[in-house]
Amino acid sequence: MTDLYEDLAPRRRTAVTFALLGCAFLGMLDGTVVGTALPRIVAQVGGTTSWYVWLITAYLLTSSVSVPIYGRFSDLYGRRRLLLSGLAIFLGGSLACGLAGSMEVLIVSRAVQGVGAGALLTLGMALIRDLHPPHRSEGLIRMQTLLAAMMIVGMVGGPLVGGLLADHAGWRWAFLVNLPAGALAAALIALLLPDRRPPRTSGRLDAAGIALLTAGLSLVLIGLSLKGNTGRGWSDPAVLGSLLGGVALLVALVPVERRADTPVLPPRLMRRRTYAALLAGGFFFQVAGLPAGVLLPLYLQHVRAYSATVSGLLLLPMLVGMIAGNRLTAVLVLRSGRTRPVLLTGAALVTAGTLAFAALGPGTSPYLVGVWLLLVGLGTGPAMGGLTIATQGSVPHADMGAATAGSALSKQLGGSFGLACAQSLIGAQVSAAAVGSTVAWTGGVAGLLAFAVLLLVRESGLPARQPAAVRT
Incomplete structure (x- = not known):
């Protein structure tokens, strides 16, 4: 490069x-x-x-x-x-x-x-x-x-x-x-x-693609926001109508992008199996990990009666795990030049950590909850930096901006979808059983799906560095 x-x-x-x-x-x-x-x-x-x-x-x-x-x-x-x-x-x-x-x-x-x-x-x-x-x-x-x-x-x-x-x-x-x-x-x-610009490209601005992409994503995000923030059901006319309308516009975007001279979403990227698998992996990682960070404070404050400060401190194992997992991912990927083993390990850890919350009860030891949160953090850590490194390495440099944007967008959509699903599962109940089962179901299913799609990743050929050349 x-x-x-x-x-x-x-x-x-x-x-x-x-x-x-x-x-x-x-x-x-x-x-x-x-x-x-x-x-x-x-x-x-x-x-x-x-x-x-x-x-x-x-x-x-x-x-x-x-x-x-x-x-x-x-x-x-x-x-x-x-x-x-x-x-x-x-x-x-x-x-x-x-x-x-x-x-x-x-x-x-x-x-x-x-x-x-x-x-x-x-x-x-x-x-x-x-x-x-x-x-x-x-x-x-x-x-x-x-x-x-x-x-x-x-x-x-x-x-x-x-x-x-x-x-x-x-x-x-x-x-x-x-x-x-x-x-x-x-x-x-x-x-x-310094200002470094690519060589000038020919072709007209993809105005139709931009319009369809903007309208489609807007409707999808509005539908997910209404579902996650207002407690409406999936069959509510505003939620369902927004989601179906957004999906229809995004489907209509596909032939438009195929004909465009300079498409805003280059179809050739989605034809790359590794890139498509990494986008799906990022989506499912966010679905799996985000509900734990959002719902656990509710459990700690409403069920265990801890203060907001104490509940924040009890979430530290997850944050430490995320930082450590991201750091280890970057080191291992850049030393070995291989991304798939690290990402699969992350998906396995987040699956195991979230499934463990099925055993959450009103008297579960905070130390045990901390261990589960540490596993979730270590599992989601690779999705923060490792997925970005792998995504950027899976496409030509000329498409790196679009690839990076696709990775960020898939994670944002995954977070919105995960919170909407978690809200549907937990409902109005804030109990140990409700929080535990919601985290376990969303995290377990999404973690397994992340593992499955990441099996499709082919190594991108990142240049491996010798261990002595990297100071950790």
């Missing part, structure tokens, strides 16, 4: 990499920071319970739908300018959120913020891979570990940061705090990262 930034000085490479990690962190953090601040927002701005759902869904929707568009356009027109544009949109949306005087304006501003956020994680990860190609394995291992840690801090720390800011600084600072951090990242990228 060609090193596009071979001439970049080490210090500049490091500074730009941390700026890219900061972009990814902002995109992840803003997806979770609003939850705990919602009561204060509604009390001051006004609105009803229905607004809660749309304030969260607006960001999820636009950030997810824009991911494949950013990824494909970065392959065609370069990543640096697109990332800076996305960051500018994100910061503009953050400022508008912080200044919003009505719930309608706040929801629209969150949607704008999400349009920019779609670039942060996707293009940030693609540029990190450009800066640290496989022959620079030491740097790539460190970056995958830092990226995983930032993603975990964003997922877990978002609600805490939102609550603290809402209580002590005002809810508007949950959005305004993005401005100095984002401006610093933008300055570093603009000043230190």
